[in-house]
Amino acid sequence: MYTVKMSRTGYHHGDLRAGLLASALELVETSGPEQLSLRAVARAAGVSPNAPYNHYADKAALLEALAEHCFDQLRGELAAAVSAADPGDEITAVATAAVRYALGHPGLYRLAVAHLCSDNPRTRAAEDAMKAVVENSVTAATGRPGSAALTAGVWALAQGLTLLLVDGSLKPPPQQDVDEFVREVVQETLTLGRPD
Amino acid sequence: MYTVKMSRTGYHHGDLRAGLLASALELVETSGPEQLSLRAVARAAGVSPNAPYNHYADKAALLEALAEHCFDQLRGELAAAVSAADPGDEITAVATAAVRYALGHPGLYRLAVAHLCSDNPRTRAAEDAMKAVVENSVTAATGRPGSAALTAGVWALAQGLTLLLVDGSLKPPPQQDVDEFVREVVQETLTLGRPD
DNA sequence: CCTTTGTGTTGACGCTGTCCACATTATGGA
DNA sequence: TCCATAATGTGGACAGCGTCAACACAAAGG
Incomplete structure (x- = not known):
């Protein structure tokens, strides 16, 4: 589906912004839009709960x-x-x-x-x-x-x-x-x- | 608008089911549907956070x-x-x-x-x-x-x-x-x- | 009068969004 | 090449949320 530039160096993700979007797109279908939580998206992207705030204001x-x-x-x-x-x-x-x-x-x-x-x-x-x-x-x-x-x-x-x-x-x-x-x-x- | 049977005895509310609905109807317009929380509705109805559970399953x-x-x-x-x-x-x-x-x-x-x-x-x-x-x-x-x-x-x-x-x-x-x-x-x- | 049933309260749990301070890495000028 | 600085990720903390369990109070009825 999505071939994100996946160069996770162990700390940095490579392209988290796109990764989050991709994870969110998956989650919104599997779990429904009501259940979509920022933390769950971060979890699915393999990243800490606060990492998304570096790419999306909220x-x-x-x-x-x-x-x-x-x-x-x-x-x-x-x-x-x-x-x-x-x-x-x-x-x-x-x-x-x-x-x-x-x-x-x-x-x-x-x-x-x-x-x-x-x-x-x-x-x-x-x-x-x-x-x-x-x-x-x-x-x-x-x-x-x-x-x-x-x-x-x-x-x-x-x-x-x-x-x-x-x-x-x-x-x-x-x-x-x-x-x-x-x-x-x-x-x-x-x-x-x-x-x- | 709504004249609810308001016979609050100090503990019992009289008709909480209707009271909650009325409070919710007000809140959903003033605060928007996204912000509507069960606790806020209970608060607006002047009742503890768990009281609604006696009238609505969730x-x-x-x-x-x-x-x-x-x-x-x-x-x-x-x-x-x-x-x-x-x-x-x-x-x-x-x-x-x-x-x-x-x-x-x-x-x-x-x-x-x-x-x-x-x-x-x-x-x-x-x-x-x-x-x-x-x-x-x-x-x-x-x-x-x-x-x-x-x-x-x-x-x-x-x-x-x-x-x-x-x-x-x-x-x-x-x-x-x-x-x-x-x-x-x-x-x-x-x-x-x-x-x- | 006392028991049962309905109703409201308190306390607690895990989850959430978000703020803060800090750690780690990438970048670019000297 | 080295180091300052910015970019990015982590951890801890807080209040608010939905919900469960245990308890308190009030009404109803034998």
Whole structure:
């Protein structure tokens, strides 16, 4: 997965900053975002409880970094999905990609969503980049520049669908694959049930 | 707000269960959901740190109760909004009502969303009741029974919009009122930008 | 009246985030 | 090359947290 520059000299770690991030990414999936403690991350990275403070101001800063990482990856996935989509199908593609990513990294996604409220500029920037991808998908799908309202709506639909699916509050009907379900939901919603 | 049966006898509290809930509801707004500690709730209720354990199995149980309370109230608001809506306007009405409620109780809403993942049956039931209201709004607005997919989509749109607005990730343009913004987003999204 | 049951208190444990002082290592100018 | 300085990791300590066990008080009912 992660090949960190592992030159532990016995005392110094080599690249603790990255090591902590990697350990945290693992722990957040195995133990859940609620259980993620700074000390546990340090332990997993093989380092004393206070070592992280040399690289992150406090626990919140580590969580910010995790959220930023999540949004960066997600943006990448969305952008790839949009450019690989059949013409006219871009909106469905972003929604599907978002859901797929979140279901693949539920712990990280939940953590990122839970800490959305923070006003860290880097996190905000990562979010804005995601929104830009969504906007692209809207203009690509409709053939004209999408209004701010429509972009917001598509973004909200994707985000809401993802959240509800991740925490099991919404389940695709049996013998329907998640992708199909998302596609159906998005298409019916965008046309209010009217056949296109 | 809350007139709890306050018959503190000097030792017994009278109705600690309700008192704890009330204190928690206050604290979750004033101090934020992340800072909400069982001990702080007990303190606010004027009782020792362990007293809550006579009424809630653990901290998670208290949070469940809060989430359930939130969903119950929200369902009430949504139902009222649907029945008060102009015919054909029911979907916009639910979305607006959801956003309005969440913005009025951001701490509680965030807590409820963060703990959606739990599989407490009472919480699930409260959620299902909300979904039923949304379904009603869809059938009322379209004039025919809404499909499961469409209901899910509207639900996701409302939930996503609410979440993004609550944590400031989405801001209505200046000099546009939140209600108007939500209305515009919902209408444009449901018709993919096509004028109706 | 006395026992049982519900309720609140006190004390303790391990865990957490964080501060401080200190130890160790890397770096770069003389 | 040597040494000062900065970067990085360690250890100890503190308050606050969730929770358990033992105990104290009050209400209820035979």
